[in-house]
Amino acid sequence: MFIFLLLIIATLGPMTLNMFLPALPVIQEDFATPHSILQLSLSLGIITFALGTFFNGFLSDRIGRKPTMIIGLLLHILGNVICVFSPSIFWFIFGRVVMSYGGAGVAVVIRASISDIYGPKKSAVIYAWLAIAMVFAPMIAPSIGGYITEFFNWRMIFIILTGAGLLALGCTIRGIPETRHKSIKKESVIKDFFLVLKHKEWWIYAFLCGFVNSESFAFVSGMPYIAESILNISPSIYGSWLILTALGYLFGNLISTRLANSRSTFFMTFSGALISFFGGLIMLLAYFLELKYHFLIFLGMSVINFGTGITLPSSISAAINLSGIPRGASSAMQGLVQSLIPAIVVQYIGSSYDGSASITFFSIIGITFFCVILSLSGKSLSSSG
Numbered sequence: 432m433f434i435f436l437l438l439i440i441a442t443l444g445p446m447t448l449n450m451f452l453p454a455l456p457v458i459q460e461d462f463a464t465p466h467s468i469l470q471l472s473l474s475l476g477i478i479t480f481a482l483g484t485f486f487n488g489f490l491s492d493r494i495g496r497k498p499t500m501i502i503g504l505l506l507h508i509l510g511n512v513i514c515v516f517s518p519s520i521f522w523f524i525f526g527r528v529v530m531s532y533g534g535a536g537v538a539v540v541i542r543a544s545i546s547d548i549y550g551p552k553k554s555a556v557i558y559a560w561l562a563i564a565m566v567f568a569p570m571i572a573p574s575i576g577g578y579i580t581e582f583f584n585w586r587m588i589f590i591i592l593t594g595a596g597l598l599a600l601g602c603t604i605r606g607i608p609e610t611r612h613k614s615i616k617k618e619s620v621i622k623d624f625f626l627v628l629k630h631k632e633w634w635i636y637a638f639l640c641g642f643v644n645s646e647s648f649a650f651v652s653g654m655p656y657i658a659e660s661i662l663n664i665s666p667s668i669y670g671s672w673l674i675l676t677a678l679g680y681l682f683g684n685l686i687s688t689r690l691a692n693s694r695s696t697f698f699m700t701f702s703g704a705l706i707s708f709f710g711g712l713i714m715l716l717a718y719f720l721e722l723k724y725h726f727l728i729f730l731g732m733s734v735i736n737f738g739t740g741i742t743l744p745s746s747i748s749a750a751i752n753l754s755g756i757p758r759g760a761s762s763a764m765q766g767l768v769q770s771l772i773p774a775i776v777v778q779y780i781g782s783s784y785d786g787s788a789s790i791t792f793f794s795i796i797g798i799t800f801f802c803v804i805l806s807l808s809g810k811s812l813s814s815s816g
Contacts, residue, residue, distance in 0.1 A: 436606050440500075440599045441541050442568035443507070444534040447592055448476070449568070450576035452673075453666035454585040455655045461585070462520040466656065470781025472524045473652055474774045476531040481770030483535025496540045497609045503536025504603060508596040514589040526589075537599075544607075577670030627761050632809065636750035637765050639700060639805040641772030643742050646707060646798050648773035650676070650732050653780045653791030661788060662725055672729045679710075679733030683740020690741075696749045700806040703742030704799070710734030711799035718792045735799060742802070749809070 451458070459469045483503075491499040510530025517523040579587050627633055651673075658669040683703070691699060713731030717724060750765040776794065783790045 436602050437541050437544065438564045440537060440602065440607075442564055443592075443595060443599055444480075444538050445568040446572045446595065447507070447511075447530060447534055449572035449651070449673075450579075450592065451585065451588050452651050452655055453573050453577035453670045454580040454588060456659045457580055457585050457666070458523070462523065464520040466784050467778075467782040468520055468524075470652065470778055470784075472520075472527045473648075474778035474781065475524060476527045477648070477770050477774035477777060479528045479531040480535045480538075481767045481774070483532040484539050484766045484770070485764075487536040487539045490536075491540050495609050496544050497603070497607055499536050500540040500603055500607065501600065503533040503540065504596055504600040506530065506533025507537065508593055508600065509533070511589045511593040511596060515586050515593065530592075571674070573670035573673040574667070575670070577666035577668070580666045624764065627764055630753055633750055633753055633761060633765075635805060635809045636700075636746045636753075637768040638772070639704075639746045639802060639809065640743060640750060640765060640769040642798050642802050642805065643704070643707070643739050643746065644769050645773035645776040646735050646739060646795055646802075647676070647680070647732075649776050649780055649791060649795045649798065650735075652777040653784065653788075653794075654728075656784065657722075657788045657791060660786065661722060664725070672725070675729045676732040676736050679736035680740045683737040684744070685740075686737075687741050687744045691745055691748070696745050697806070697809065699745035700742050700749070700809060701803070703738040703740070703745075704802040704806045705738070706741065707735045707738030708799040708803050710736075710738060711796040714792055715796055718788060722788060732795075735795070738799075742806070746809075 455469065458472075459466060462469070487499055487503065507530045510526045510528070510533060513526030513529060514523055517526055576588050579585075579591070655666075655669065658664050658672075659666075664672075683706075687699065687703075710731045710733070713727060713734060717727035717731060720727070722728065747765065747769075750761060753761065776798070780790055780794055
């Protein structure tokens with residue numbers, strides 16, 4: 432029952448991020464705001480989530496897992512309420528920031544609690560189920576959000592998320608125990624960080640995590656406007672197409688769980704990056720065909736996500752488990768980089784949007800190629816070491 436509750440609560444974060452994506456053009460029109468300003472609701476949300484993961488990890492060691500999760504859920508609920516009643520775009524962005532920080536507290540506690548209870552071996556299996564739950568949620572969220580936007584109002588999305596947050600809060604108070612070990616040591620944080628920063632291989636894998644993660648964020652930040660203004664498809668249809676892209680990540684993750692223990696880190700990261708680059712080439716073909724074939728766009732992104740599902744788990748594991756550096760500090764900083772790079776990419780695409788698909792498509796294609804180079808650099812460093 433405990434793990435089932437954790438998995439259900441874990442889906443709250445991706446549901447919050449992905450459910451409102453098809454509504455972005457409607458929200459922009461409602462607030463009569465420039466695209467670059469609205470994009471802050473995505474980029475600042477990602478940055479806040481990154482910082483929240485960083486700080487809430489230390490907080491959960493100090494005051495406990497359950498109190499940190501409760502605080503996170505309360506902030507998540509508050510942020511959604513602010514979005515529901517936001518009179519301007521700036522209040523809306525503020526609500527997104529508050530809910531993102533709260534969601535980070537929930538996410539980091541769930542990962543820590545699984546390790547507390549199940550230990551290193553069994554927790555790997557639980558993390559696999561967690562990854563599937565985290566893929567399933569964003570798979571259905573855009574479709575739900577699209578239909579809500581089309582038949583009701585975009586504010587209804589945040590009313591539903593508020594209700595989900597209240598339900599999660601009740602489940603946490605009643606059914607989630609405190610799992611923190613009382614013997615946690617308080618090490619020197621600054622010393623740990625410098626050990627991580629000095630490790631060249633850590634930088635390669637941390638940046639690989641960040642850029643691989645930014646491929647899908649680049650897509651979801653630019654495609655809602657391309658779908659509406661160029662492809663002329665409704666929010667509900669766009670949300671349904673996103674299911675295909677999420678399936679790619681799901682199958683990539685399943686492949687990763689089967690191969691990661693028997694294959695080298697280089698094999699997993701390079702093959703996944705190469706598959707994603709092939710997906711980028713499919714999107715390039717769709718672009719040169721003037722976006723006449725919608726399925727090619729979403730097929731290409733599905734292939735990119737399939738490669739991401741293979742690359743990302745192994746690159747995360749490589750960054751955290753490098754010899755000679757503390758895992759806690761490495762994990763916190765890796766999570767920070769993994770979120771900050773997508774935030775920068777999202778804001779760049781939002782600020783540079785010119786009404787065409789060029790910025791979005793060529794950003795995605797360029798990132799997939801750069802990830803291939805990064806995975807090769809990781810191989811070179813490990814070989815020379």
